[in-house]
Amino acid sequence: EVQLVQSGAEVKKPGESLRISCQGSGYSFTSYWISWVRQMPGKGLEWMGRIDPRDSYTNYSPSFQGHVTISADKSITTVYLQWSSLKASDTAVYYCARQGYSYAFNHWGQGSLVTVSS
Amino acid sequence: EIVLTQSPGSLSLSPGERATLSCRASQSVSNNYLAWYQQKPGQAPRLLIYGASTRATGTPDRFSGSGSGTDFTLTISRLEPEDVAVYYCQQYGRSLFTFGPGTKVDIK
Numbered sequence: 001e002v003q004l005v006q007s008g009a010e011v012k013k014p015g016e017s018l019r020i021s022c023q024g025s026g027y028s029f030t031s032y033w034i035s036w037v038r039q040m041p042g043k044g045l046e047w048m049g050r051i052d053p054r055d056s057y058t059n060y061s062p063s064f065q066g067h068v069t070i071s072a073d074k075s076i077t078t079v080y081l082q083w084s085s086l087k088a089s090d091t092a093v094y095y096c097a098r099q100g101y102s103y104a105f106n107h108w109g110q111g112s113l114v115t116v117s118s
Numbered sequence: 119e120i121v122l123t124q125s126p127g128s129l130s131l132s133p134g135e136r137a138t139l140s141c142r143a144s145q146s147v148s149n150n151y152l153a154w155y156q157q158k159p160g161q162a163p164r165l166l167i168y169g170a171s172t173r174a175t176g177t178p179d180r181f182s183g184s185g186s187g188t189d190f191t192l193t194i195s196r197l198e199p200e201d202v203a204v205y206y207c208q209q210y211g212r213s214l215f216t217f218g219p220g221t222k223v224d225i226k
């Protein structure tokens with residue numbers, strides 16, 4: 001069974017750094033891209049960027065380029081989403097999602113709630 | 119970057135009625151890389167349709183997708199109470215993914 005298990009909820013202050021994770025299991029980890037998707041409170045889905053775990057090639061939405069970093073560790077089948085300096089506007093649920101046929105996301109993590117507040 | 123527009127923003131129908139949701143792209147979606155998702159409150163999105171018209175595993179056959187180029191449609195043939203959710207379209211092209219703003223479906 002394909003599973004994407006994300007790290008738990010985080011509460012941070014503005015300016016702090018953060019890394020959240022998404023561990024894949026039940027499939028060949030290096031065969032499928034993983035994307036991160038943001039959902040701000042009461043809002044829609046926004047694609048942030050993706051990584052190819054085979055070679056760690058990444059590309060980002062123009063809206064998120066330079067604001068976050070996506071990385072992967074093949075040895076532990078885990079993908080990360082990282083901020084160096086959080087803002088209150090980063091408060092959201094973040095989902096990881098695995099690529100399937102026709103570039104659709106056929107498997108999703110359970111979501112990680114990030115709250116940034118002073 | 120391709121921008122997706124969904125209409126209507128919300129709709130409220132009676133059980134058994136037909137729901138028609140529209141997704142329009144600002145440019146042609148290459149190879150019909152267009153998917154539809156259902157998201158219920160407090161849950162992660164769930165893939166319903168990919169390749170514009172292919173049902174994902176486990177998608178009930180009352181859901182169908184159609185369209186090509188810039189105009190796509192998700193149809194729920196007979197609305198059931200468990201279909202209350204927000205529905206998003208998503209496309210892939212030129213190394214970028216984008217989602218539409220969503221259509222909220224309610225039961226009268």
